[in-house]
Amino acid sequence: MSRGCSINSRNQRLAALKAFCGYVARKSPEKSALCQGVLKIRVKKAPQKPVEYLSVDAVEYLLKIPDRHSTQGIRDLAMIALMYESGCRVQELIDLRVGDIVFRSPNTVTLTGKGNKARVIPISTNAADIIKAYLNSTSICDMAHPVFVNIYDKPLSRSGVSYVLDKYGQMARNARPELYPCKLHPHILRHSKAMHLLENGVNLIYIRDFLGHSSVTTTEIYARCNPELKRKYIEQAGSLITESIEEYSESEKEALIAWLRENI
Incomplete structure (x- = not known):
């Protein structure tokens, strides 16, 4: 059954x-x-779903929704901004400690991903200022303290992160439905960052290291799912075709015939 x-x-x-x-x-x-x-039982192949990601306009509008003048709002804004800026996984966000963020030029965040592999990711000045404002509002001084906590000063859970993003996603979708065709999930910000880097000409090797993938094969899914990149590369390939066709000269024809006689 x-x-x-x-x-x-x-x-x-x-x-x-x-x-x-x-x-x-x-x-x-x-x-x-x-x-x-x-x-000997083989695994069943699942149909590959297209990668869901947000446009740059959608990300910018999403970041405008949280109230940065309230304690909860600045926390939520810092969380969403960091998830997009660093392309981090949810567990990497949950495990992040205050000491992992360095506020100097360049501002960086150290993420610990799968296999306990750490990578250092640069973040923009705007994102760093938002995170700094959030930390100042909480008065957290312990470098080993989790960055993002709930009202009980406990680390946010995966469901807590999903709840926050879904809350602002619904608000954004109600205001701008054309920008948000799907329900927002935490991984969509990671996908969006990867797509935006790819659209700006960043090499897949660098995107692989940025996302913490063990193989570039995993990263290639973004190149396969981006219709704009496909159109761009097809147009570039088409530009190599010219309307003018140059005919072989008599000497080239004779040389080709002679080669064919010797080799066929």
């Missing part, structure tokens, strides 16, 4: 079963034949 599970859920459960069968095969070799039947 079909349970209506998604392809990703199916593949995750299959991976868990395969890991268990691999363990059983090592501990009880007599069960290897049964385990091999499970290990």
